[in-house]
Amino acid sequence: MVTKFFYTSEIYKDKAQDIANFLGMSACSGPIKNDRAHLVFGESGLSFFHPEARAKNPFNLDFQTGSSGWRLKRADHEKLIKKALGKSDKPLKILDCTAGLIQDSLLFLTLGHHVTAIEQSKILFLLLQDAVNRSKETHNELFKNFSLIHGNACSFVQNADDFDVIYYDPMYPPSKKSALGSGQLEYLSKILEVEQISNEPQMDFEVLQLMPVNKMIVKRPIKAEPFNPSINYQVSGKTTRFDVYI
Numbered sequence: 001m002v003t004k005f006f007y008t009s010e011i012y013k014d015k016a017q018d019i020a021n022f023l024g025m026s027a028c029s030g031p032i033k034n035d036r037a038h039l040v041f042g043e044s045g046l047s048f049f050h051p052e053a054r055a056k057n058p059f060n061l062d063f064q065t066g067s068s069g070w071r072l073k074r075a076d077h078e079k080l081i082k083k084a085l086g087k088s089d090k091p092l093k094i095l096d097c098t099a100g101l102i103q104d105s106l107l108f109l110t111l112g113h114h115v116t117a118i119e120q121s122k123i124l125f126l127l128l129q130d131a132v133n134r135s136k137e138t139h140n141e142l143f144k145n146f147s148l149i150h151g152n153a154c155s156f157v158q159n160a161d162d163f164d165v166i167y168y169d170p171m172y173p174p175s176k177k178s179a180l181g182s183g184q185l186e187y188l189s190k191i192l193e194v195e196q197i198s199n200e201p202q203m204d205f206e207v208l209q210l211m212p213v214n215k216m217i218v219k220r221p222i223k224a225e226p227f228n229p230s231i232n233y234q235v236s237g238k239t240t241r242f243d244v245y246i
């Protein structure tokens with residue numbers, strides 16, 4: 001687990017302690033030491049630091065710059081996701097079982113859909129919640145149809161009868177070339193490592209597939225075996241594939 005939770009100034013003490021309570025921790029003032037993984041709450045909101053991450057700055061999510069940034073960068077990805085979702089006259093209710101950095105949830109939201117995203121990591125959930133709250137000041141419209149839940153999506157099967165689509169994007173198996181492709185992904189892995197969270201995607205898939213929805217979309221590396229061969233259709237990009245089960 002993270003060893004310390006710091007706040008950068010007395011004005012952040014109460015808010016920092018509120019957040020730390022969720023992790024069963026006490027927030028303390030500095031000096032901040034960078035030799036251990038830690039969380040810090042201050043002027044940029046909540047950040048996570050890991051001494052072994054290549055990025056030397058603490059990891060902090062910021063969706064305020066995202067509306068142009070991440071969307072433009074992911075135009076191809078957006079085309080694939082649109083194809084996988086298919087046409088719909090009305091906004092879809094999507095359950096994103098693997099919130100992660102909510103990049104895919106953000107795409108669904110910008111396409112006009114309603115999204116509930118689930119994240120199993122407490123730290124990532126807190127980082128997301130903090131970033132979403134900060135963004136609501138400037139991007140309230142984008143997040144008005146968004147809810148974030150902490151937990152394992154597999155425990156949610158009983159409550160999933162209100163969704164049209166479930167989306168599942170488990171962590172890719174580590175590969176020499178791409179596992180550390182982006183600093184953000186490396187931080188995501190470090191967070192899961194610190195919390196000692198590991199998944200069996202095949203087993204999770206089998207549980208999630210029991211959810212009574214019209215469509216399940218599963219994101220896979222292009223060459224990976226499907227979790228279940230009875231795919232209804234596939235949408236493939238250069239490195240990624242969406243397997244769609246109806």
Ligand SMILES: C[S@@+](CC[C@H](N)C(=O)[O-])C[C@H]1O[C@@H](n2cnc3c(N)ncnc32)[C@H](O)[C@@H]1O
Pocket residue numbers: 097098099100101102103104105118119120121124151152153154169170171172188192199204
């Ligand atoms: C590859 S990332 C998802 C990236 C995400 N689609 C995005 O656009 O940023 C996988 C994330 O899903 C979470 N996760 C994996 N299995 C889960 C499960 N069964 N329930 C909840 N969260 C899960 C992991 O903790 C990790 O944060």
